[in-house]
Amino acid sequence: MLELTGVDVTVSGLKILDGVSMKVPAGSITGLIGPNGAGKTTAFNVVSGFVRANSGTVTFKGKSINHVKTHQLAKLGISRTLQAVGLFPTLTVLENVMLGATSRNKAGILSESLALPWVDKEQRVIRQKSVEILRRFTLDSVMDAMPGELPYPTQKKVALARALVSEPDLLLLDEPAGGVGAEEIRELSALLQQLTPECTVLLVEHHMELVMEVCDLIWVLDAGKIIASGTPAQIRSNQDVLTAYLGEAEVS
Amino acid sequence: MNQFLDFSLGGIANGAVIALMALALVLVWRSSRVVNFAQVGQAMFTTFISLWIYEVSGSWLLALLIAICAGAILGLVVHLLVMKPVRRADASGAIIATFGVLIALQAAAGMIWGGDPKAFVPPVANSGLEFAGRIWPVSWYDLLIFAVTSVLVLALSYVFTRTSFGLAMRASALNPEVARISGVRVSRMLILGWAMAGSVGAIAGVLIAPSATLSPNSFDLLLVFAFTAAVIGGLDSLVGAVAFGVGTGLVLSLVTGYSDASNAPIVSLVLLVVILLMKPDGFFSQSKSRVV
Numbered sequence: 001m002l003e004l005t006g007v008d009v010t011v012s013g014l015k016i017l018d019g020v021s022m023k024v025p026a027g028s029i030t031g032l033i034g035p036n037g038a039g040k041t042t043a044f045n046v047v048s049g050f051v052r053a054n055s056g057t058v059t060f061k062g063k064s065i066n067h068v069k070t071h072q073l074a075k076l077g078i079s080r081t082l083q084a085v086g087l088f089p090t091l092t093v094l095e096n097v098m099l100g101a102t103s104r105n106k107a108g109i110l111s112e113s114l115a116l117p118w119v120d121k122e123q124r125v126i127r128q129k130s131v132e133i134l135r136r137f138t139l140d141s142v143m144d145a146m147p148g149e150l151p152y153p154t155q156k157k158v159a160l161a162r163a164l165v166s167e168p169d170l171l172l173l174d175e176p177a178g179g180v181g182a183e184e185i186r187e188l189s190a191l192l193q194q195l196t197p198e199c200t201v202l203l204v205e206h207h208m209e210l211v212m213e214v215c216d217l218i219w220v221l222d223a224g225k226i227i228a229s230g231t232p233a234q235i236r237s238n239q240d241v242l243t244a245y246l247g248e249a250e251v252s
Numbered sequence: 253m254n255q256f257l258d259f260s261l262g263g264i265a266n267g268a269v270i271a272l273m274a275l276a277l278v279l280v281w282r283s284s285r286v287v288n289f290a291q292v293g294q295a296m297f298t299t300f301i302s303l304w305i306y307e308v309s310g311s312w313l314l315a316l317l318i319a320i321c322a323g324a325i326l327g328l329v330v331h332l333l334v335m336k337p338v339r340r341a342d343a344s345g346a347i348i349a350t351f352g353v354l355i356a357l358q359a360a361a362g363m364i365w366g367g368d369p370k371a372f373v374p375p376v377a378n379s380g381l382e383f384a385g386r387i388w389p390v391s392w393y394d395l396l397i398f399a400v401t402s403v404l405v406l407a408l409s410y411v412f413t414r415t416s417f418g419l420a421m422r423a424s425a426l427n428p429e430v431a432r433i434s435g436v437r438v439s440r441m442l443i444l445g446w447a448m449a450g451s452v453g454a455i456a457g458v459l460i461a462p463s464a465t466l467s468p469n470s471f472d473l474l475l476v477f478a479f480t481a482a483v484i485g486g487l488d489s490l491v492g493a494v495a496f497g498v499g500t501g502l503v504l505s506l507v508t509g510y511s512d513a514s515n516a517p518i519v520s521l522v523l524l525v526v527i528l529l530m531k532p533d534g535f536f537s538q539s540k541s542r543v544v
Contacts, residue, residue, distance in 0.1 A: 048433065074435030086430040088423050090488075099423050099434045102416040126416065162434065 001026040001170055001200045002047065007056035009042055009224075016042045018224040020056070024170070024217075027197030031211045032204045033235075034221035035244070040204045041083060043221065044172055047202075048073060048080055060170065074100075077169035081162075081176060085155045087147035093158050094143040097130040100162035133165045153180040160191075170200045177207040189214050212236065220244075258389045259509035260502060265394035266463070267501020268401045272456035273471075273478035274485065274493035275408070276449040281487050282412075282425050283445020284339070287479070289350040290330060292471040293357035294450055295457030298322040299466055300365050302458050303372050312375035319454040327450020328443055335446070361468040369465035378462055397459050404452065405494050412490065421445060425488075476517050477504065480524045485536050492536030 002024040009017040017039045024030040032040050045051040047058055049070040058065050087096050134140045137157050147155050177185050192201055192214045205211050212232040220228040222244045235241055280288040302319035330353055338349045378393040412418035423431040424441035431438050464470055481500045485492020504516045
């Protein structure tokens with residue numbers, strides 16, 4: 001589904017990613033873990049087009065997306081969440097989610113402004129889909145609220161709903177469990193497992209329990225380099241990972 | 253009492269044009285978070301083009317349509333040639349650059365059309381309507397201004413609140429990066445925002461020209477009043493711009509009527525400062541980030 005080959009990213013002379021090669025198989029939940037500053041979010045940013053790789057290739061469904069612009073990714077079927085929630089503060093919850101669905105909107109500006117009947121129908125479909133996903137996330141009671149009025153874990157759920165409403169083929173999740181409680185993490189775990197195999201998930205996460213529970217495959221990044229990959233069981237017992245990522249104390 | 257009513261009605265008519273220019277300022281703000289002080293310069297320039305078309309063709313409607321197109325093109329040119337490169341360097345520099353564009357446009361207009369004031373004949377009578385045995389300070393032309401302003405406000409409100417395009421435009425201004433992830437082509441939204449604002453400003457220019465005379469600096473005061481209205485209205489609110497545009501026109505008409513026209517700009521600025529001290533976000537803003 002997604003493949004990075006020999007990706008280098010250098011910023012101000014500092015190598016953030018150093019020859020990163022990794023694969024995300026279709027239909028899987030793949031984890032990307034590593035200590036703070038390992039380059040996980042940079043890897044996400046390379047896939048999202050926020051950061052351009054100095055060398056190497058990124059392919060999605062076999063085609064290079066190195067030069068694809070960020071706004072084109074949603075149409076290709078790639079969606080992502082941000083580490084910070086990234087909701088629009090003066091748009092309602094429903095509008096925030098509807099925005100995620102507009103990438104598949106075919107209407108032009110002129111036809112929209114003239115409210116042509118088929119455009120109106122498309123608008124209704126976008127709204128309907130957004131309401132449905134909010135219901136699925138039990139957020140329908142807050143759909144007219146502003147994001148700032150909601151607790152942080154609820155805001156995270158809204159951001160996830162926005163990323164999923166476009167029915168992406170690949171979902172990039174940047175620390176979805178950060179700052180949320182045990183109950184929400186259990187919900188998240190169940191949801192991720194429901195998403196596959198229709199949607200492939202690449203997960204950057206510090207919550208190891210969640211990663212080990214849901215991931216089929218895990219890649220470990222340390223100081224910009226991939227140091228290991230394998231199933232959760234393999235990663236758990238990998239000496240390099242335990243030393244570099246979990247630390248000596250944890251190993252013993 | 254009659255005098256108060258006369259001043260008020262006349263003020264509301266002038267306020268409708270202030271509201272249109274305030275709308276143009278809000279449209280640019282909504283798309284790119286810049287206050288475009290060149291907006292009146294762009295409107296003045298397109299009104300000169302419109303006047304030329306009117307003199308050649310004799311059709312006011314054609315002159316208005318050409319002004320709308322020229323406004324969109326000029327907005328686009330200002331955005332692509334000046335604002336886009338400047339914004340990359342420094343956000344606050346963009347606001348200063350709009351003053352530069354204003355001065356450049358006024359100088360260019362002076363060179364092309366000269367500095368002498370020109371008259372722009374209205375398409376319908378601009379004298380007070382006679383009704384119920386008296387002459388009212390509202391003309392057919394004022395009613396035309398009301399009609400155009402109302403239609404524009406309703407159309408813009410529809411586009412911003414009911415279409416994906418409007419939603420995308422609001423999102424682009426709030427957080428371009430997240431908007432891009434959601435599939436919004438932010439650069440296109442910026443271009444469209446500047447073009448739309450250019451057209452709305454051009455309509456305001458053509459509508460106000462018959463009530464005054466047209467010269468390179470004749471819209472300067474309109475900028476002060478429209479800026480006041482837009483900021484008090486909350487800067488990102490269409491409703492706020494219109495409500496306070498009309499309100500500003502009303503207050504200024506009363507000031508002019510009961511004292512002197514030269515006091516109007518001072519009252520406008522005092523109004524701006526006093527209201528912002530009491531309510532820094534303006535009245536219709538959803539944002540709570542601006543601080544005086």
